[in-house]
Amino acid sequence: QSALTQPRSVSGSPGQSVTISCTGTSSDVGGYNYVSWYQHHPGKAPKLVIYDVTKRPSGVPDRFSGSKSGNTASLTISGLQAEDEADYYCCSYAGTYSWVFGGGTKVTVL
Amino acid sequence: QLQLQESGPGLVKPSETLSLTCTVSGGSISSTNYHWGWIRQPPGKGLEWIGTLYYSGSTYYNPSFKSRVTISVDTSKNQFSLKLNSVTAADTAVYFCARLNGYCSGSSCSYYFDYWGQGTLATVSS
Numbered sequence: 001q002s003a004l005t006q007p008r009s010v011s012g013s014p015g016q017s018v019t020i021s022c023t024g025t026s027s028d029v030g031g032y033n034y035v036s037w038y039q040h041h042p043g044k045a046p047k048l049v050i051y052d053v054t055k056r057p058s059g060v061p062d063r064f065s066g067s068k069s070g071n072t073a074s075l076t077i078s079g080l081q082a083e084d085e086a087d088y089y090c091c092s093y094a095g096t097y098s099w100v101f102g103g104g105t106k107v108t109v110l
Numbered sequence: 111q112l113q114l115q116e117s118g119p120g121l122v123k124p125s126e127t128l129s130l131t132c133t134v135s136g137g138s139i140s141s142t143n144y145h146w147g148w149i150r151q152p153p154g155k156g157l158e159w160i161g162t163l164y165y166s167g168s169t170y171y172n173p174s175f176k177s178r179v180t181i182s183v184d185t186s187k188n189q190f191s192l193k194l195n196s197v198t199a200a201d202t203a204v205y206f207c208a209r210l211n212g213y214c215s216g217s218s219c220s221y222y223f224d225y226w227g228q229g230t231l232a233t234v235s236s
Contacts, residue, residue: 001172001173001174003156003158006156034219034220034221034222036222036223038157038223038226043228044228045114045206045225045226045227045228045229046157046206046208046223046226047226048222048223048224051220051222051224052220052221052222055220057224089156089157091157091159091222091223093221096170097162097164097168097170098159098170098172098173099147099159099162100159101149101156101157101158101159102156102157103155103156104156104157
């Protein structure tokens with residue numbers, strides 16, 4: 001069970017779009033539609049922003065969107081805002097009641 | 111609003127047992143479709159799933175922890191706990207508790223960690 005692969009960091013100016021990739025295998029990301037994304041400001045509780053690949057919890061701005069192609073899931077933040085600066089983690093079901101997370105991506109708003 | 115709060119000693123000696131508790135408020139730990147998990151974040155690293163306690167009472171653990179880990183529940187206190195045996199410095203991490211929201215409607219299922227605690231730092235050192 002290896003961690004999902006995410007870029008260490010991405011950055012963008014306010015109003016721009018950034019996309020974070022999350023690469024796994026056919027045993028996790030590619031095999032199930034239980035991919036979720038979490039926003040984490042250090043010292044605070046992680047916050048769910050996308051679940052089941054594409055669904056947004058109530059209260060999460062529609063600037064956040066998710067997708068998946070093969071073994072790679074993606075989180076896109078459109079119209080980047082200062083408060084979006086945080087660490088983002090993907091998570092996927094990996095079969096047999098197990099879960100695997102990504103290494104995390106730091107989003108910097110320039 | 112559901113809230114989760116981790117608690118436990120911040121310092122544990124090598125080879126000893128790390129014991130943490132997650133107190134759930136604003137909802138019942140016994141509600142159907144809800145399950146309870148522990149996730150950790152070593153310094154400078156990503157998140158790592160430790161294990162999940164399902165509503166059925168079954169527990170599933172990350173194989174990388176082998177037989178060192180136990181997750182249990184105390185419904186009378188609305189709490190669930192983590193015990194990690196034989197700790198080493200590699201177990202130093204921020205430990206998070208979280209609720210796994212899982213349900214199926216017809217042929218469609220949905221699973222995600224929807225509520226998390228703020229995390230508690232556990233340091234393994236002599």
